Amino acid sequence: MLRISHLSKSFGSNQVIKDLSIDIRQGDVTVLLGPSGCGKTTLLRCIDFLERAESGTLSFADGGAVEFATAAKKEIARCRRRFGFVFQNHNLFSNKTALENVTEGLIVARRIPKPEAVAIGREALARVGLANREDYYPNQLSGGQQQRVGIARAIAAKPDVILLDEPTSALDPELTGEVLDVMKALAEDGVTMLAVTHEMTFAQDVAKRIVFMDGGVIIEDSTPRAFFAKPREERARQFLKRLLPNYGEYTI
Amino acid sequence: MEFTPLYILQVIPELLRRLGVTLWLAAATMLFSTLFGALLAWAKLGKSRVLRALANAYTAVLRCTPTLILLFLCYYGLPKAFAPLGVDLNRMSRFCYSLIAFTLLNGALMSEVIRSTYESIDRGQFEAAATVGMTPFQTLRRIILPQGVYIALPNLGTTMITLLKEASLAFTIGLVDLMGQAKLIISLRYGARALETYLALTLIYWALTFLIARLVSRLERAFGAGRFERAREAAP
Numbered sequence: 367m368l369r370i371s372h373l374s375k376s377f378g379s380n381q382v383i384k385d386l387s388i389d390i391r392q393g394d395v396t397v398l399l400g401p402s403g404c405g406k407t408t409l410l411r412c413i414d415f416l417e418r419a420e421s422g423t424l425s426f427a428d429g430g431a432v433e434f435a436t437a438a439k440k441e442i443a444r445c446r447r448r449f450g451f452v453f454q455n456h457n458l459f460s461n462k463t464a465l466e467n468v469t470e471g472l473i474v475a476r477r478i479p480k481p482e483a484v485a486i487g488r489e490a491l492a493r494v495g496l497a498n499r500e501d502y503y504p505n506q507l508s509g510g511q512q513q514r515v516g517i518a519r520a521i522a523a524k525p526d527v528i529l530l531d532e533p534t535s536a537l538d539p540e541l542t543g544e545v546l547d548v549m550k551a552l553a554e555d556g557v558t559m560l561a562v563t564h565e566m567t568f569a570q571d572v573a574k575r576i577v578f579m580d581g582g583v584i585i586e587d588s589t590p591r592a593f594f595a596k597p598r599e600e601r602a603r604q605f606l607k608r609l610l611p612n613y614g615e616y617t618i
Numbered sequence: 619m620e621f622t623p624l625y626i627l628q629v630i631p632e633l634l635r636r637l638g639v640t641l642w643l644a645a646a647t648m649l650f651s652t653l654f655g656a657l658l659a660w661a662k663l664g665k666s667r668v669l670r671a672l673a674n675a676y677t678a679v680l681r682c683t684p685t686l687i688l689l690f691l692c693y694y695g696l697p698k699a700f701a702p703l704g705v706d707l708n709r710m711s712r713f714c715y716s717l718i719a720f721t722l723l724n725g726a727l728m729s730e731v732i733r734s735t736y737e738s739i740d741r742g743q744f745e746a747a748a749t750v751g752m753t754p755f756q757t758l759r760r761i762i763l764p765q766g767v768y769i770a771l772p773n774l775g776t777t778m779i780t781l782l783k784e785a786s787l788a789f790t791i792g793l794v795d796l797m798g799q800a801k802l803i804i805s806l807r808y809g810a811r812a813l814e815t816y817l818a819l820t821l822i823y824w825a826l827t828f829l830i831a832r833l834v835s836r837l838e839r840a841f842g843a844g845r846f847e848r849a850r851e852a853a854p
Contacts, residue, residue: 416745443751451749457742461764461844471750474760503844519750 367392367526367558368448373422373434375405375412382408383419384582390527390560395553397569397590398562400579401605406562407454409579410529413560414449415442426526447476450520452530456512458504464491464515465500468522476523490518494548510541514548521557528552530561546572566609570594578602625814626821629803633818636799640826643713643795644782647720654721655728662733673729680726685719685784692719693791716788720781727777735770736762768841775834779827786823796822 368390375383382405390396398406412419412434424445425431432441458467468487472478478486491497494514504512513533520528533549534542546568553559553572563569569576569590576593578586578601585599597603661673680688693715697707739762747757789798800819804812 414749416748446749446751449749451746453742453746455742457740457746459743459746459761460740461761461768463844470760471747471752474756475751475753505844516746519746523750 367427369423369425369427370413371423371425373409373412373419375408375417375419382582383412386422386579386583388577388584388587390558392526392558393556394575395559395573396561396575396577397573398560398577398579399569399602399605400585404579405582406579407531410451410531410560410562414446414451414529416451447523448526450523450525450528452513452516452520452528452533454532455536456504456516458512458515458519460504463501463503464496464507464518467504467515468519471519472522486522487518490522491515493521493551494518495544508541509537510544513537513545517545517548517552521552527558527560530559530563532562532564534563534565564609566594578605580605622811622814625811626818629811629815629818630822632803633796633799633815633822636794636796637822639713639793639795640782640785640797643716643720643785643788643793644778646717647724647781647785648778650717650721651724651728652732654725655730655732658725658729659732659736662729663736677726677729680723683723685723686787686790688723689716689719689787689791692722712788712791712793715791716785716793720785720788724777724781731770731773731777732766735766735773738769739765764841764843768838768845771834771838771841775831778830778834782826782830783823 369387370390371387373383373386374381386405386409398409400406408417411417412422413424415434415437419434422434423431424434426448430444432445437445459470462470465484465487468490469480469483472483472486473480488497488500491500494517496511496514496518499507499511499515502511504515507515513536517528517530517533520530530549534545537545542565546565549559549561549568550572561568561573571590573590576586576588576590577584578593578597578599580601586593586597586602588598593602594606597606658673658676661669662677664670683691693712696715696718697710700707743761744754744757747761748754752760786795786797788795789801792798794802796819800815804810804815
């Protein structure tokens with residue numbers, strides 16, 4: 367449904383993403399793994415034009431393609447409609463309630479009439495289990511609830527793909543569960559997701575596909591089963607060894 | 619002459635005849651210096667090195683200039699500066715000179731208030747707004763400004779109060795505001811009851827300052843959505 371081809375991005379002289387290409391299929395739950403600094407987050411941000419890539423093309427299965435480097439404002443706006451973005455530290459609008467956080471973009475950017483937007487917003491909040499928190503401001507919510515509002519905001523407009531940038535990394539360990547549960551429920555509903563996460567359990571149990579990156583390129587692209595059982599690449603093995611203390615102990 | 623407390627009350631209505639001048643001057647200065655300060659802040663936050671350097675230099679110089687001296691510089695300097703251009707400023711009102719001088723100074727101060735406020739708002743909210751399709755202008759108006767006004771309000775209040783008080787210096791170039799009126803009244807009585815008159819003037823300034831402080835705290839509540847609401851009890 368979506369193809370990114372030959373994407374490159376540098377910060378100064380540091381090339382973070384090198385000629386990377388990836389296809390996202392409808393209903394895929396793809397988890398991006400890799401050591402820190404490997405370009406996972408930058409990749410997500412480039413896809414949603416939060417960073418300007420130097421080269422590369424974004425093309426959609428239903429026609430239409432844009433160049434990352436030269437896309438005009440209108441094209442960027444059109445592309446962004448296809449994505450929802452969940453930030454590591456949620457970035458909720460602190461002067462808006464939970465419901466307003468979800469409806470703001472619908473009303474202001476998409477010009478959906480307010481009653482309709484409110485209905486959509488309530489439905490999105492219900493999906494993340496926060497139907498009873500709609501008029502709470504972000505500072506009245508726990509970290510996990512804030513991030514769930516962030517997810518509700520991202521899914522409200524029913525985008526093609528949800529991009530999640532380490533959605534649980536900034537949370538206390540006991541709060542990650544509720545966010546992961548929401549992500550799992552979305553995955554079961556067939557929502558297409560591209561997620562950067564260090565939650566290995568989520569990667570193992572929920573992901574349909576694991577993409578392992580290092581040094582700005584994709585090194586392995588396989589199923590969780592294959593990846594966690596026996597990664598082909600040494601770098602991936604090293605990575606798993608660091609993250610999963612028991613990794614390798616039970617294999618012969 | 620004996621100190622007559624009653625005279626303090628008697629002179630207040632006479633002083634208040636010029637209250638309008640003081641308030642207008644303060645309000646107009648606040649308006650123009652906010653606009654000017656926004657322009658300077660835009661230059662300071664912008665990408666152009668030249669504009670940034672100019673705005674920073676302007677702020678530094680103006681902040682180092684005593685208000686009274688700046689007032690004199692404008693009053694005596696502007697007509698000379700504009701004369702070669704064929705503009706005759708000699709008949710410009712003293713109110714205008716005061717307004718220009720205070721705007722030049724306050725613009726520099728306001729630019730710092732605006733810049734620091736803008737920088738205090740988390741960049742992430744800009745990005746989040748972009749991802750839901752909002753334009754930078756929509757983001758500024760609906761997300762950033764309401765939060766910014768709230769953050770800036772204590773600083774704004776201080777600036778307003780300082781301005782209101784410093785504007786009393788305008789009597790030195792002959793503007794008859796509250797202070798000018800007090801000077802007039804005193805000289806009409808050949809210097810008699812100066813203490814009572816200044817005490818009355820002090821009371822008026824206190825009252826004005828108190829009102830501004832009240833207004834600011836009212837505004838803080840109005841713009842503080844999402845900040846004053848305290849954590850609610852956790853519902854099951």
